[in-house]
Amino acid sequence: MIIKKVLNNNVVLTEDELHHELVVMGKGIAFGKKNGDEIEAEKIDKTFSLTSVEVSRKFERLLAEVPEVYLHIAERIVSYAEETLGETLNDYVYVALTDHLYFAVTRHQEQVVLKNTLLWELKKYYRKEFEIGLKALDFIAEMTGVRLDTSEAASISLHIVNAQKEHARMTDTVEAIEIVDTLLTIAKYDLKMAFDETSINYDRFLTHLRFFAYRIVHGETLLEEEDDFLFEQVKRKYPVEYETSTKMSAYIMHRFGRAVSKDERVYLTVHLHRVASRENRLT
Numbered sequence: 001m002i003i004k005k006v007l008n009n010n011v012v013l014t015e016d017e018l019h020h021e022l023v024v025m026g027k028g029i030a031f032g033k034k035n036g037d038e039i040e041a042e043k044i045d046k047t048f049s050l051t052s053v054e055v056s057r058k059f060e061r062l063l064a065e066v067p068e069v070y071l072h073i074a075e076r077i078v079s080y081a082e083e084t085l086g087e088t089l090n091d092y093v094y095v096a097l098t099d100h101l102y103f104a105v106t107r108h109q110e111q112v113v114l115k116n117t118l119l120w121e122l123k124k125y126y127r128k129e130f131e132i133g134l135k136a137l138d139f140i141a142e143m144t145g146v147r148l149d150t151s152e153a154a155s156i157s158l159h160i161v162n163a164q165k166e167h168a169r170m171t172d173t174v175e176a177i178e179i180v181d182t183l184l185t186i187a188k189y190d191l192k193m194a195f196d197e198t199s200i201n202y203d204r205f206l207t208h209l210r211f212f213a214y215r216i217v218h219g220e221t222l223l224e225e226e227d228d229f230l231f232e233q234v235k236r237k238y239p240v241e242y243e244t245s246t247k248m249s250a251y252i253m254h255r256f257g258r259a260v261s262k263d264e265r266v267y268l269t270v271h272l273h274r275v276a277s278r279e280n281r282l283t
Helices: 051-066 067-087 092-109 119-125 127-144 149-161 170-191 200-219 226-235 237-255 262-275
Strands: 006-009 011-015 021-025 046-048
Touching: 006 021, 006 051, 011 051, 051 092, 051 226, 067 092, 067 149, 092 127, 092 149, 119 127, 119 149, 119 170, 149 170, 149 262, 170 237, 200 262, 226 237, 226 262, 237 262
Parallel strands: none
Antiparallel strands: 006 011, 011 021, 021 046
């Protein structure tokens, strides 16, 4: 690969064979180098793509304004997240997270405290990502000497959640979290249940709601196949949970103008039945 632009001694811009712009990182990878020189493959530690010219320019400006240590912290967090979650994150997370980390530490040093209003929801519904956020606080403290509070772990975890979806926007992620929270609240109070959040059935229900909410905020088609026989069967077998799914569907219609199909209501009803148990009823 040929160096297109030297950003600093450890970061360069290059292109792949399809002329997509890449960021290549490695200790001393650009030391003594200039644009047009060959990149030494053995010095490459990390490569990620920039999805557009706009993102590329933003990354360049970011490195010009932000100490390089924050890019390395972001890279360490992303690597840990990908290993923990078992999936590859959207490359834009390097840009967004580097920028966020720098301003989070700067705010802390200036004694400006901003609490994340989604702390409770992220901790509750995105437990793995929140644990990654807590681990990120250790990385930040180790590499900057600054210990940020738990609220910042929530903010970092929100970036990780967002980066799990291709082309996701932060506003969509926040909205999806709010949908999940509202649906669980409807279920909890309508069924008068305290769900066992450590159970496998609760995890399955939560996963279903997360993908359901994702489809709603992105305008994707909800389940459309109408199996009337199965629908009537589930409706008769689980009448209480069915009524709860009806109220959840009414919320989606009122808030987003989206009709929830019979098949989707079957899934919701069955999941509700699985997570509900008599010993968890609220009094």
